Amino acid sequence: LKSPYSGGHLEVVVGPMFSGKSEELIRRVNRSVIARQRAVVFKPAIDTRYHATRVASHSGQSAEAVAVAGTVDARAYLSGEGGLFGLPTDLPDVVAFDEAQFFDEGLVPLALELADQGVRVILAGLDLDFRGEPFGVMPELLSRAESVEKLTAICVVCGAPATRTQRLIGGQPAHFDDPVVMVGAQEAYEARCRVHHEVRR
Ligand code: ADP
Structure with a gap:
């Protein structure tokens, strides 16, 4: 020690x-x-x-x-x-x-x-x-x-405490099946609360 x-x-x-x-x-x-x-x-x-x-x-x-x-x-x-x-x-x-x-x-x-x-x-x-x-x-x-x-961050949609990371591909919510790490994609991330966090199935 x-x-x-x-x-x-x-x-x-x-x-x-x-x-x-x-x-x-x-x-x-x-x-x-x-x-x-x-x-x-x-x-x-x-x-x-x-x-x-x-x-x-x-x-x-x-x-x-x-x-x-x-x-x-x-x-x-x-x-x-x-x-x-x-x-x-x-x-x-x-x-x-x-x-x-x-x-x-x-x-x-x-x-x-x-x-x-x-x-x-x-x-x-x-x-x-x-x-x-x-x-x-x-x-x-x-x-x-x-x-x-x-x-927490601040939800960019409603201002509530943000606990989630929203991934957007070409401005649209990403799909659940998209790879967690996407190299070189046109992607963006936003801080969102539980209500405004969207994942497409
Ligand atoms: P993390 O490592 O968790 O991604 P950083 O320490 O790199 O966070 O950055 C935190 C900073 O991000 C805040 O101090 C603020 O300047 C900026 N920021 C950008 N968007 C937001 C948001 N939606 N809510 C809170 N802070 C934000």
Whole structure:
């Protein structure tokens, strides 16, 4: 363990698109950096929303990040030379994962190992996909986390708290059977409440 009181644990931040998950992750990481803690932020390499080596929120804040193809790469990055059990003895104080829903199943054991080694692990991601179904590894992370924050956006139709992500293809609600990840499609996303979230069957 890093210290007598290790403090290792999992914090999960979820909500639909535009709910401020990246803002919240950046806020938590920046506070720890100001307090001279060492923090590493990982993001999936497929998300090149603004910069290849930063995480950015829709409102413009950003923080340094490491783009990785998967948890094998994240583990290798943390291991460096001479790591024990694949993890080094001088781990960062904070390890954060943005867009956690896009990571592979290895994220759960990696997050748990880091927490067991005394690391504060922050995981931000979509709890639901565009269909309103639980997204990838998020359900297991949510149940294993010490702390969970569910954020809402504002429904662009009625102004109610938005808990869903509306996917539009050519301006029309997407079909339930559309692939969760569509590369290169003419698609757009909006924050919507339960009532105004539409999925075509
Ligand atoms: P997330 O990571 O959850 O997608 P971000 O942290 O990237 O969210 O962005 C949150 C920001 O998105 C808000 O602070 C606001 O500026 C902007 N935004 C755009 N559309 C909406 C909306 N419908 N409701 C709330 N915020 C929105």
